[in-house]
Amino acid sequence: MARTRASSPSLDPMDGLAFLLSQVGAHAAARFAERLVPLELAPPHAGILKVIKRADGLSQQALGEKLGVFPSRLVALLDDLEKRGLVERRDSPTDRRSYALYLTDAGRDALEKLDRTAREHQDALCAALDESERAQLADYLARIAAQQQLTPGVHPGFRKLDRPEGRRGGSPGPC
Amino acid sequence: MARTRASSPSLDPMDGLAFLLSQVGAHAAARFAERLVPLELAPPHAGILKVIKRADGLSQQALGEKLGVFPSRLVALLDDLEKRGLVERRDSPTDRRSYALYLTDAGRDALEKLDRTAREHQDALCAALDESERAQLADYLARIAAQQQLTPGVHPGFRKLDRPEGRRGGSPGPC
DNA sequence: TATTGTTATACTCTATAACTATA
DNA sequence: TATAGTTATAGAGTATAACAATA
Incomplete structure (x- = not known):
C-alpha cells in the first residue's frame, strides 16, 4: 500500500484526531464533574444556573428548550437547586401555569464558586x-x-x- | 474589576476552552456512534476489535484490563461479537478457565469497514x-x-x- | 383544544456481588 | 485460597407517556 496523502500525524484512524477529541473531551468532562462534587453540584446544574443568571425570570419550558433538556428532567434538576436554596420558582405574573425562575443570593454565590472551579479545571487540563x-x-x-x-x-x-x-x-x- | 491576565479568548469560564473540549468531544463521540449503527456495532465493540487484532489470543481478563472495562461487562460485549461471528472464543491451551480471543475473517472485514467509517467521520468532523x-x-x-x-x-x-x-x-x- | 409543569414508567449503560469451574 | 469467566442485581442517567391545572 502506498502511503496516501501527506503526513497524517497518526496511522490508525482509531487513534486519529477524532478519537483524540472524544478521548480528551470525555476526560475533561469527567474531571470537571469531579471538581463539582464538593460544591454538591452536577454538570447539568451548572448549565442551569448559568442560563438563569443570563435570563432571569424565564420559564422551565424556555430553560429546557435553551439547554435541550426534557421538561420532565428539568423538574428534578430544579428541585435539587431549589431544595439547596440556589434557585427560586416564583409564580409567573402573566401565566398561572408556569413559574418564573430566579437565582437567589446563595445561587449567585454558588455561580461564583463554580466559575472559579471552572477556571482551575481549565488551567489544570491545559497545563501542557x-x-x-x-x-x-x-x-x-x-x-x-x-x-x-x-x-x-x-x-x-x-x-x-x-x-x-x-x-x-x-x-x-x-x- | 480590572481585566486580569492577558487576552483570554473568551470571558466566561463556562464558555472557555475546557468546555469547548468537552462539547466538541461529546459531539464527536455521538456522531461516531451514529455512524456505527449501520455496522451494527457500538463504540465499545470497536475498541475491542482493535485490541484483539493487535493482541491475538489474549484472555478476557487481559482485554478488560487494557480497556479499563469490567469483566462482567466484557461478557456481554463479546457475546455480541461472537454471535455476529466477528470474534472467536477458543479454549486457552494453558489454562482451562480462560479463553483465547481471536478475530474471524468476518471480524477482520468488519474492522476494515470500521476504519473506513472512522476516516469518514474524522473528515466530516474536521471539515472546518x-x-x-x-x-x-x-x-x-x-x-x-x-x-x-x-x-x-x-x-x-x-x-x-x-x-x-x-x-x-x-x-x-x-x- | 393546547400548553405548563408534574408524576410514573421504562430503557440504556454501567458497576457490584455472588456463583462455577478450574488452578 | 485465588483466579477466569459468568450470572444476577442494582444503580445512574435519561427518555416516554399519562395526568392535573390553566390557558
Whole structure:
C-alpha cells in the first residue's frame, strides 16, 4: 500500500484526531464533574444556573428548550437547586401555569464558586500548553463547533441527535 | 474589576476552552456512534476489535484490563461479537478457565469497514480545518492527553477516575 | 383544544456481588 | 485460597407517556 496523502500525524484512524477529541473531551468532562462534587453540584446544574443568571425570570419550558433538556428532567434538576436554596420558582405574573425562575443570593454565590472551579479545571487540563497555544486550540475548536452547528454554551450530553427540537432560531445569540 | 491576565479568548469560564473540549468531544463521540449503527456495532465493540487484532489470543481478563472495562461487562460485549461471528472464543491451551480471543475473517472485514467509517467521520468532523491545522490540533490534543496521563487508544468512557485498576505499566506501549 | 409543569414508567449503560469451574 | 469467566442485581442517567391545572 502506498502511503496516501501527506503526513497524517497518526496511522490508525482509531487513534486519529477524532478519537483524540472524544478521548480528551470525555476526560475533561469527567474531571470537571469531579471538581463539582464538593460544591454538591452536577454538570447539568451548572448549565442551569448559568442560563438563569443570563435570563432571569424565564420559564422551565424556555430553560429546557435553551439547554435541550426534557421538561420532565428539568423538574428534578430544579428541585435539587431549589431544595439547596440556589434557585427560586416564583409564580409567573402573566401565566398561572408556569413559574418564573430566579437565582437567589446563595445561587449567585454558588455561580461564583463554580466559575472559579471552572477556571482551575481549565488551567489544570491545559497545563501542557502555553497561553498562545491555548488560544490557538480554542480557535480550532470554536471553528469545528461552528461548522458542526453546535450551539455555543450548550453541551450535547449524549443525545442521539443534537437539537432534538426542530427549531433553532437564526442567531447563535447570547447563550 | 480590572481585566486580569492577558487576552483570554473568551470571558466566561463556562464558555472557555475546557468546555469547548468537552462539547466538541461529546459531539464527536455521538456522531461516531451514529455512524456505527449501520455496522451494527457500538463504540465499545470497536475498541475491542482493535485490541484483539493487535493482541491475538489474549484472555478476557487481559482485554478488560487494557480497556479499563469490567469483566462482567466484557461478557456481554463479546457475546455480541461472537454471535455476529466477528470474534472467536477458543479454549486457552494453558489454562482451562480462560479463553483465547481471536478475530474471524468476518471480524477482520468488519474492522476494515470500521476504519473506513472512522476516516469518514474524522473528515466530516474536521471539515472546518485544513490539513496543517488538523496536524497542529492533533499535536495539541496529544500533548494534553500525555500530560493528563491518558492511555493512548483507551477511551475514558465515563469512569469517575481513569485507570480504575491500580497498575498502569510503565510503557504507554502499543495500545 | 393546547400548553405548563408534574408524576410514573421504562430503557440504556454501567458497576457490584455472588456463583462455577478450574488452578 | 485465588483466579477466569459468568450470572444476577442494582444503580445512574435519561427518555416516554399519562395526568392535573390553566390557558
